[in-house]
Amino acid sequence: MRVNRAVVGYAIRIALLVLATVLLGLLLDYEPGESSGTPPVVFVQRPYTFESPVFEKILGNENLELYFDKRSAGIKLVDLRNGKIWHSVLEEADRSLNNVWQAFFSSGVTLEHIDARNTVRRLNSVRDGETGFVDLSSDSFSVAIAFPDVGAAIEVKYTLGVDSLDISVTRVEEGAIKLTSLYLYPFMGASKGTVPGSFLIPDGIGAELDLSKKTIATSPFIARVYGRDEGFTDIPTTFSLDMVTDPERITLPFFAITAGDSAMLGAIAGGDLYAEIQAYKSGIVTPFNWITTRFIYREMYRKLLNKKGEGVSIPQAQRNPVSPALRFYFLDGKNSSPSGIAAKAREDFLRRGLIPSRQFEPVVPLKLEFLVSESEKTTFGRKVHIMTPQSELEKILADVGRYSQRTVVVLRGYTSGGLSTSSPDHLPLERKAIEDISRLSDFYFYVDYLTAYEGSGGVSRARYAQNRSEQIMINGPRFIIDPRETASFALEELESFSKLGIEKFALANLAELAFSTRDSNRTENVEALLETVSLFDGPILYNPNLYMISRASHISDIPVSNSGYLIEDSVVPLLPLVLRESFWLFTAPINLTSDFRRELLRAVDYGLFPGFYITFESSMKLVETASSDLFSTGYESWSEKIEFAYDFVSKALENTLGSRLVERVEVADGIFRNTYDNGTSITLNYNENPARAGDLEIEPLSYVVEVSR
Amino acid sequence: MKRLITLVFLLAAAVLCGSVSYNTYTVGIGSFLVKSQEAFEPTEVLYGEFLSPEDLFVRDGKLYVADSGNSRIAVLDGKEVSYLAEWEVLNPQGIFVDEKGTLYIADSWSRNVYKYDGRGVQTGVLSRPDSPLYGKSNDFIPLKVAADRRGNVYVLSQGVTNGLVVFNRDGKFVGFFGANEPDVTLRMILQRLFFTQSQKEQLLRIKPPSPGNLVVEDSGLVWTVTTGLTDKAIKRFNVAGTNIYGDLDFSSSDFIDLDIDAFGNVYALSSTGLIFIYDSYGNLLFLFGGQSYYENRRGLLRSPVAIDVAGDGRIYVLDKEDGTITVFSPTAFGSLVLKGVSYYNQGMYLEGEAIWREVQKLNSSFLLTYKVLGNIEFKRDNYGQAFDYFSLAQDKRSYSEAFWHLRNDWLQKVVGLLFVALVALAVFDLVRSVLKRQGKIKPRARAGREIRFRLFRELKASLKFLKNPFDAVYEMKRNGAVSFSTATLLYIWMYVQNVLILYLASPLFVGFRARNIDFLALFYDTYRLLFLWIVGNFLVSEISEGEGTFKHIYIGTIEAFLPILLFALPLALVTNLLTLNEAFIYTFSMQALNAWSLVMLLIIISQVHNFTFGETVKNVLLTLFAMLLLAMLIFLVIILLREEIDFFLSIVQELIFHAG
Structure with missing residues (x-):
């Protein structure tokens, strides 16, 4: 017995020792950044010397001719209407470029992949690729570009339309590499130095990069379509004051180049969820101006190893389901202005069913959002502040009804316990505020099925979304719910809402956020969100991404500026130009901005209707609540200003209802003139001093309307 | 020497601007930083052909830039730029322009301060003073310069910790001004206490940090800003050289420059691109800005070095690495607040009322x-x-x-x-x-009635501790007059009372945010010393032959605090009738209660253990020492445990990652 016990003891010790050795061995064997699986291929970069492309005409119609160079897979497009030639590769050697850039600009297609050390390498079609025709018809052809050193290959299809060229990637084979991204004709429409022309990007409301001006920026414009994918962003583990704001989002996937009286619109027709728009002006890295889309197959991210935030940088394991497709439209004459380009983009989205065509009542609407109640954390539990009781709400609306032709009302915080305890469950109603629900059936009820305060609505942790580092994702102070869970939350409630006679909704976040999660990609999540949004009939959406836009009845919180990158020279209202004829577009709450008058002037300029976020009680009551960022909402403080705002905006925009903006020019410093196709023109003065434009005298921060009879 | 060149500036007018790339904060109710609408927005980015510019100054609409990398001063007047002192200065790091248009240039390479008149003619040079007062070891490497109305010149010299070097209008060194106090840490004090003479000699002498920048306000008072200090980072010196600016509640340890506007508001710039605006009392009005290395957005700065406020309220910030000047203009809201503040600071309350409403x-x-x-x-x-x-x-x-x-x-x-x-x-x-x-009235019969409930009986017995702690301890030890559970009840009451005090006392005495109670922290505050005391005393008494048991120490200790348990709450209620003028009533009473409790504790401990006075003192001192050891031990165990847990978690994570 005694011997046995000793033997068992020894056995256990030896087993532990072996286990420890194995563990240690595993750790020693491990090298950061290297994940298990096949070892990555080592390949030697081919040498490169510039050779001029040899173009061969492949396709043509009455407007356009398409030429192709087999060596570089470069194309050249000749617009027969005005003789403009659009190049996609360098035609002559440029001594200011090194070999790397020369090869990049000389290639129609460039693949990026990562090597064994997780650094990004490029495969250029001109240097590393071999191109062969696969298919040819009267209006289209396909080529296969093989990269024999690594066994990768892609197939690209070109289709020539009346005024357009479609380029799509129909097949991708990775071979032995881990593909991270693809550039498709990055040099298309590029130019050198300061030249007349511009790049247009729908960054926020829209930005113009003026190529005739030297830039002082040292960084290019780089932004993901539909915003950064937060699924790959670490959530900081330490607190720091949030000083830098997020850049504005690109909600419409296109970019454009203007050059004299011709223009090229590049609509991202496929792979938009994984597209990144890049724009370089002369002086940033190279002397060339170029703008393109990079399609991302794999994102690099940090895999966290401990709570301190230490980790390793690794690429996404699964390739994103990207089907890159670009449709280039070639425009000339009047159509090459920003409004012409926007009209073309609109036409493209209409054709693809991404935005609806609608007729509106000819009225100028006003949007008022009301905070009904909000709760404050106290020492013992929560205290509910009734911010806008129904009786007062009705009085306010009666007051507004004196002048407003149509008021769109959104209610927030109608849930028992107030706004911050609501979502993803929004019922029961706060009975202290709402007496008779039947009188509220015309209003939009604000619901949020995608974010929640921790613990609110009893959401279990498993239903929150996790990022690739397996942290629960956040949006400001709120947690993000797994997109695949949102539909069930919505379904659970819709019936109860319907019983109360509530049929109209304003949807928060569902249409704005597009992200990957721990175990699903952006496509899967967006599909889940689309499914949720489709449960609602004509909701109000807040600055939605293109794939959601068609579901909206009205759109709110249209940004009035771009991200303000130094490379951006001015604001061009591309977003309203594309959407204005399909939706009522409202501003973000004007009462929460710093410059009331300027904000109104922008609304008039961009064709946006005014929106406010109002409470009956003073916003002082919200100071210690989660809605403390509503620093000025009291109706008493704002009643006169809302009336003024409505009057100010409607006097101008009532003349433009149902018509299209055809021209927007800066006639003098800070003086803009908008001309509509019904002949109306509005001249706006953004300066603090009165100004003259022609024989017009314009007050500071005001406008003059000229209506053609 | 003056050369005139017209440069095309890249101007961005207000309307063309993108969204503001930073958040703006102000101090909200409860003295927290809260987000506010923008007070200033970036409206222009100016770019000349500057190379590593170090300083800028705005006077009468002209913008002076110390273009250090090009060894010259650039003067921007509208869209025109001219250059001064080209190659007459080597590395101009600081500039100042007085009301008469005299330009002062601090040149760190030639180690001189140069004076130029408005036409660009050099009119004077200030060099290292040869006065013995200047100190043998002090170098003269001018980094920043400013002058007052009387022509006194203040020079900030690298490495000089005595303060600013002051020259009079004739260029004569007159002394040092506005030094910081040396920063004495606990470690230094301990070193001074315990080190031998020879060890002390090896230590560096404690020197105050030297200021990082200076400015002279229009009335002639000198301001300095010191990197590394926080609440005292900004100082305003009167003629006697005493700091008369308040401590800052919200500040940064990275301040590198400051400027004062016509109303006495202070604009401080941090090396991280943040701009803090204070009123003349040091109240934070706004905090905005931010840093960005790669993003290149208007309003975010890469490597800010200097800030200046123009007469029209616009803020100019110079970025050394980008060679750009970002102009921030007040928004409608920002202007309104600053206008209101100017009335307020002048004491014109009623005149500013409409603005503040x-x-x-x-x-x-x-x-x-x-x-x-x-x-x-x-x-x-x-x-x-x-x-x-x-x-x-x-x-x-x-x-x-x-x-x-x-x-x-x-x-x-x-x-x-x-x-x-x-x-x-x-x-x-x-x-x-x-x-x-x-x-005609008979006195009420008092004694004799037996109290039925044990609790009340024991509470009554507790009161005896106040009257005669000696007897009371005897009763407790021999007859068990107070039980363990009653004592526990008193301990609980102590916590409840602390909660009630925070709730019921005047905010003047417990603070305005007292009602936001962190119950766990309060629990910890209430009991940690008591816990250590009881355990410490028990351990010490066990080995030093004290007579008391753990139970006696436990009961005795809380009974010692009976004065506080009985009177602190009524006292807290009384504070609601007091103003700060009568604060002494409260503080004195509280001190008296504390003193009473401590005396009681001494008496009770001596009686519990049956110690003489000497033994009691020894026991108390030993207990204090044991408390210290206990606290350290607990602290160590917590740290070790935490490390241990982290270590195992990261091993598991790495294994999972590696296996996957």
């Missing part, structure tokens, strides 16, 4: 508004309103003053009634004692 409408969480509105109502003798505003502003002094007036009004109303009541009481007492003496 508007500010309140635009941002109801802006703390300063309530301070100002309180003062306005106070001036109008509306003390009730003023009291409410000061309560929101959490301004103790003004709150107390408003309360004094309110209390005074109330007292005046009730004083007659109070007098009548007192007289009535006196008469009643007189009558009663007369009747008693005449035997």
Whole structure:
């Protein structure tokens, strides 16, 4: 017995020792950044010397001719209407470029992949690729570009339309590499130095990069379509004051180049969820101006190893389901202005069913959002502040009804316990505020099925979304719910809402956020969100991404500026130009901005209707609540200003209802003139001093309307 | 030497700007930083052909830039730029222009300060003073310079910790000015206490940090800013060289430059691109800006070095690495607040009222508004309103003053009634004692009644500790007059009382945010010393032959604090009648209660263990030492445990990652 016990003891010790050795061995064997699986291929970069492309005409119609160079897979497009030639590769050697850039600009297609050390390498079609025709018809052809050193290959299809060229990637084979991204004709429409022309990007409301001006920026414009994918962003583990704001989002996937009286619109027709728009002006890295889309197959991210935030940088394991497709439209004459380009983009989205065509009542609407109640954390539990009781709400609306032709009302915080305890469950109603629900059936009820305060609505942790580092994702102070869970939350409630006679909704976040999660990609999540949004009939959406836009009845919180990158020279209202004829577009709450008058002037300029976020009680009551960022909402403080705002905006925009903006020019410093196709023109003065434009005298921060009879 | 070149600037007018790339904060109710609408927005980015510019100065619409990398001063006037002192200076790091247009240039390479007149002609040079007062070891490497109206020149020299080097108008060195105090840490004090003479000699002498930048306001007072300090980073010196600027509640340790506007507001720039705006008392008005290395967005700075405020309220910030000047213009809201502040700082409360009412409408969480509105109502003798505003502003002094007036009004109303009541009481007492003496009222029979509930009995026994702790301890030890559970009840009462005090006492004495109780922290605060004391005393007494058991120490300790348990709450209630002027009543009473409790504790411990006075003192000292050891031990165990857990978690994570 005694011997046995000793033997068992020894056995256990030896087993532990072996286990420890194995563990240690595993750790020693491990090298950061290297994940298990096949070892990555080592390949030697081919040498490169510039050779001029040899173009061969492949396709043509009455407007356009398409030429192709087999060596570089470069194309050249000749617009027969005005003789403009659009190049996609360098035609002559440029001594200011090194070999790397020369090869990049000389290639129609460039693949990026990562090597064994997780650094990004490029495969250029001109240097590393071999191109062969696969298919040819009267209006289209396909080529296969093989990269024999690594066994990768892609197939690209070109289709020539009346005024357009479609380029799509129909097949991708990775071979032995881990593909991270693809550039498709990055040099298309590029130019050198300061030249007349511009790049247009729908960054926020829209930005113009003026190529005739030297830039002082040292960084290019780089932004993901539909915003950064937060699924790959670490959530900081330490607190720091949030000083830098997020850049504005690109909600419409296109970019454009203007050059004299011709223009090229590049609509991202496929792979938009994984597209990144890049724009370089002369002086940033190279002397060339170029703008393109990079399609991302794999994102690099940090895999966290401990709570301190230490980790390793690794690429996404699964390739994103990207089907890159670009449709280039070639425009000339009047159509090459920003409004012409926007009209073309609109036409493209209409054709693809991404935005609806609608007729509106000819009225100028006003949007008022009301905070009904909000709760404050106290020492013992929560205290509910009734911010806008129904009786007062009705009085306010009666007051507004004196002048407003149509008021769109959104209610927030109608849930028992107030706004911050609501979502993803929004019922029961706060009975202290709402007496008779039947009188509220015309209003939009604000619901949020995608974010929640921790613990609110009893959401279990498993239903929150996790990022690739397996942290629960956040949006400001709120947690993000797994997109695949949102539909069930919505379904659970819709019936109860319907019983109360509530049929109209304003949807928060569902249409704005597009992200990957721990175990699903952006496509899967967006599909889940689309499914949720489709449960609602004509909701109000807040600055939605293109794939959601068609579901909206009205759109709110249209940004009035771009991200303000130094490379951006001015604001061009591309977003309203594309959407204005399909939706009522409202501003973000004007009462929460710093410059009331300027904000109104922008609304008039961009064709946006005014929106406010109002409470009956003073916003002082919200100071210690989660809605403390509503620093000025009291109706008493704002009643006169809302009336003024409505009057100010409607006097101008009532003349433009149902018509299209055809021209927007800066006639003098800070003086803009908008001309509509019904002949109306509005001249706006953004300066603090009165100004003259022609024989017009314009007050500071005001406008003059000229209506053609 | 003056060369005129016209440069094309890249201008971005206000309307063309993108969204503001940073958040703006202000101090909100509760003295927290809260987000506000923008006070300033970036409206222009100016770019000349600067190479590593180091400083800028705005005077009369002209912008002077120390273009250090090109060894010259650039003067921007509208869209024209001219250059001064080209190659006459080597590395101009600081510039200043006085009212007469005289330009002062601090050149760190030639180690001189140069004076130039408005036409670009050099009129003087200041070099290292040869006066013995300057000190042998002090170098003269001018980094920044400023001058006052009388022509005195203040030079900030690298490595000089005695303060700014001051020259009079004739260029004569007159002394040092505005030094910082040396930063003495606990470690230094300990080193001084325990080191030998030779060890002390090896230590570097403690030197104060030298200021990082300076500015002279229009009235002639000198301001400095010091990197590394926080609440005292910004100093305003009177003629005597004493700092008269308040401590900053919200500050940065990275301040590198500052400027003062015409109303005395302070604009401080941090090396991380943040701009802090304070009023002339040091209240933070706005905080905005940010840093960005790669993003290149308007309003974000890469490597900011200098800030200047123009007469029109616009802020100019120079970025050394980008060679750009970002111009921030006040928004409608920002202008409104600054205008209001200028009235407020001049004491023109009523004149500024309309502005502050508007500010309140635009941002109801802006703390300063309530301070100002309180003062306005106070001036109008509306003390009730003023009291409410000061309560929101959490301004103790003004709150107390408003309360004094309110209390005074109330007292005046009730004083007659109070007098009548007192007289009535006196008469009643007189009558009663007369009747008693005449035997018409029989005194109430007191003793003899047995209290039925044990708890009440034991509580009554507890009261004996106040009257005669010696007997009470005897009763406790021998007869078990107070049980373990009753003592525990008293311990619980201690916590409950602490909660109630925070709830019921005047905010003047417990703070305006007292009601936001962190129950766990309060629990910890209430019991940690008691816990250590009881355990420590028990352990010490066990080995030093004290007679008391753990139970006796446990009961005795809480009984010692009976004065506090009984009187602290009533005292807290009384504070609601007090203003800050009578604060001594509260503090003195609290001290008396504490002292009483400590004496009781000594007596009780001596009785519990049956110690002589000497033994008691020894026991108490040993207990204190044991408490220290215990605390350290607990601390160590917690740290080790945490490390241990982290270590195992990361091993598991790495294994999972590696396996996957």
